[in-house]
Amino acid sequence: MNIAFIGLGNMGAPMARNLIKAGHQLNLFDLNQSVLAELAQLGGRISASPKAAAEGAELVITMLPAAAHVRSVWLGEDGVLAGIGRGIPAVDCSTIDPQTAREVAAAAAKQGVAMADAPVSGGTGGAQAGTLTFMVGASAELFATLQPVLAQMGRNIVHCGEVGTGQIAKICNNLLLGISMIGVSEAMALGDALGIDTQVLAGIINSSTGRCWSSDTYNPWPGVIETAPASRGYTGGFGAELMLKDLGLATEAARQAHQPVVLGAVAQQLYQAMSQRGEGGKDFSAIVNSYRKPQ
Numbered sequence: 422m423n424i425a426f427i428g429l430g431n432m433g434a435p436m437a438r439n440l441i442k443a444g445h446q447l448n449l450f451d452l453n454q455s456v457l458a459e460l461a462q463l464g465g466r467i468s469a470s471p472k473a474a475a476e477g478a479e480l481v482i483t484m485l486p487a488a489a490h491v492r493s494v495w496l497g498e499d500g501v502l503a504g505i506g507r508g509i510p511a512v513d514c515s516t517i518d519p520q521t522a523r524e525v526a527a528a529a530a531k532q533g534v535a536m537a538d539a540p541v542s543g544g545t546g547g548a549q550a551g552t553l554t555f556m557v558g559a560s561a562e563l564f565a566t567l568q569p570v571l572a573q574m575g576r577n578i579v580h581c582g583e584v585g586t587g588q589i590a591k592i593c594n595n596l597l598l599g600i601s602m603i604g605v606s607e608a609m610a611l612g613d614a615l616g617i618d619t620q621v622l623a624g625i626i627n628s629s630t631g632r633c634w635s636s637d638t639y640n641p642w643p644g645v646i647e648t649a650p651a652s653r654g655y656t657g658g659f660g661a662e663l664m665l666k667d668l669g670l671a672t673e674a675a676r677q678a679h680q681p682v683v684l685g686a687v688a689q690q691l692y693q694a695m696s697q698r699g700e701g702g703k704d705f706s707a708i709v710n711s712y713r714k715p716q
Contacts, residue, residue, distance in 0.1 A: 433484035610712035658704035
């Protein structure tokens with residue numbers, strides 16, 4: 422299949438790489454020339470704009486940082502909708518607010534383009550391994566069309582409902598993730614301060630009622646989980662700035678729905694403080710350093 426893939430960041434690049442490995446021909450666009458060159462060596466074709474990438478494509482996929490980028494890439498003068506053919510399926514895998522997802526999909530529908538939102542979970546490791554979870558907001562017909570392609574980048578492809586519901590699932594999940602990481606950080610730091618070996622403590626938590634992904638897979642304490650960012654200086658994972666963005670999406674959506682998210686608001690403030698300390702580029706699990714004694 423001829424696929425336009427736009428947005429080749431930490432998540433998009435490995436996703437595109439998996440599609441190339443699966444035998445698809447990709448028309449690529451990104452502002453990062455080095456990643457374009459790398460994927461071109463694997464067989465991808467570099468496009469001059471989102472419009473050019475979409476021209477002649479049988480499917481369009483975007484993976485972008487924020488709502489403003491999604492609007493620009495899809496609705497801009499040289500955007501996807503200026504080049505995509507009528508009847509071509511499309512999916513945005515960015516994590517944005519549900520309202521923007523619905524508005525862009527509505528603009529696409531006016532041109533005869535069915536568009537889904539399908540944010541992902543699983544981090545950069547899942548993107549590389551092709552084991553992502555896709556939370557898809559789409560009609561049943563469009564979901565059936567997209568599912569085989571998404572399955573070449575992910576392991577769990579979930580139909581959440583109509584367009585926009587994928588974003589709802591994602592921001593609720595990441596709201597919980599941000600809160601749970603703070604909880605694990607507090608527990609690990611308290612245990613360390615009280616004198617228990619952190620490996621022992623983590624082992625107890627991970628076989629007891631406190632067990633969760635933030636502890637048993639992504640523990641924030643250095644050395645506890647060899648494959649976690651905490652064991653490599655909090656690099657190569659899900660950036661704290663991205664977590665802060667997602668918590669902002671969740672708290673804003675909650676405000677619009679008049680729904681309290683008390684712990685979510687506290688988590689947002691803690692990650693905001695982390696960002697102001699200049700640590701926004703670190704993995705979000707580095708929030709544990711807010712509780713650790715200076716080394």
